[in-house]
Amino acid sequence: MTTTSDAPARRTTPPPLPPEERARLERAFSVPRTRFLLGIPVAAAVLLWSMGGAEFNFVKLGEGSVTMAEFLSRLFPPDFSKLGTILELLVETLQMAVVGTVLGAVLSLLVAFAAASNIAPRWLYYPARWAMNVIRSVPDLVFALMFVSAVGLGPFAGILAMTLGSLGSIGKIFAEAMEAVDRGPVVAMQAVGASKRQIIQYGVLPQAAPLLVSYTLLLFEGNVRGATILGLVGAGGIGLELTTAMRMYDYGHLSAITICIIVLVTVIDQGSALIRRRIT
């Protein structure tokens, strides 16, 4: 067909790449595009502007490093004489993280059904998304303060704060994991006459499960770290002991607490990373 004459052949051939465009693609070292050349100074300007606003100052950092070294030197040697208390509080921190993560993940899953566009009707989808955005924009410490005043000092307030914080951080990610499933099995489940609940149970959840578990483990890692902070406002965990040690200038104890936190967080992160690798 293309050999008969020139005219029909030209009609069926797609328009060729302009020669200058082709030459550009074939050149080893290409001149950066205009948008790239413009983007660099803009990004640099934003960075400088932000440094100014945040009072970032290299000179101050240099002067301060002496004080910092002095502070660090006081941390040695660590004093493990109160190891019993530390371990007890670390276990409490871990327990808070476990409960907060489980509650947070369950709640997130429920809200995610309402916030996944391929599952929820429009009238439910928008409010659910909006609620999660609001929750996410509130710092966890604010929740902690709120719950401390509601249920009193202690780990229970911490757990409640962590549950809400978890919802804010993974609710939307859960919803997006469910939206990202392959449509095929969902169509197949509709085709066998399955109910809405069955379509979710067989068409959506099995496909999203590895991602959901993986995100939950990441959340757990984050919550273990976060639980060490919540104590600052009296919401349980090791944070309170940490602040007290700092206020009392008990540097040996402070150092021991910090080392224990580092060990715990590292072990949890590594363990969780190991599991996540196995399931995805």
Place this chain on the structure above:
Amino acid sequence: MTSAAAVLDLPGHAPALPLITVRDLRVAYGEHVVLDGVDLDLRPGETVALLGSSGSGKSTLMRSLTGFAPVTRGTVRVAGHDVTHLPRGGLRALRSDVGQVFQQFHLIPRLSVLTNVLTGALHEAGAVNLVGGFSRAHRVRAMALLDRVGIAHKAKEPARSLSGGQQQRVAIARALMQQPRVILADEPVASLDPRLAGSVLRLLRQIATEDGIPVLVSLHVLPLALEHADRVVGLRHGRVLVDAPAAQADPAALAALYAGEDEHDDHDL
């Protein structure tokens, strides 16, 4: 299912009542008319191949049979359901009576082959199923179906570990698990190599004759249709151009279904 066998279109008997009846069907998406005055009958036990180039309306006709397409005129009756006037909840009842097989199999990749087959019985699974349970009777039936399609030895494997041909057999077993009164297969072999394509189509035809279930299968490879179907129905521009027993189909009429195809392809490439 004994009643279905009884109404089989055997020689010397009066022709059995059709299980799919399409009359003067018109489907339009806005201004765009996809099907225009389509008539189609499928009797128990017959395998009908639906032919036509892309854009001829094949897929839309398939979809209109299970209530997935906007019918603007005409009637569609499938296994006793009036598709254009379904009562509340009628859509699920209709779909549970229609076994569907897809080009991309649409199995649930991480679940076992057995569970995938069991999902075919979801419409009759009760509240027990909330925790993922299926009755022993369902499991026995699912295993028997896997025997029938020749994949029982893979029952425990996750569906994603199977080859394309095996996955399509599992999908057929899932459709049979529904105890369907009609089977629709939309391009079931388009993703398979020719050797497997033949065996999957033979399986579908065997099911049609043994169970007395009409099978409507859309294909884009003419020789496969002529070899594996009792009857061919050809669509072009949303109208039925050919409707004849496979052995007697007019080659010129069949060629007309695809007239102008090559030029289109050249433009796209």
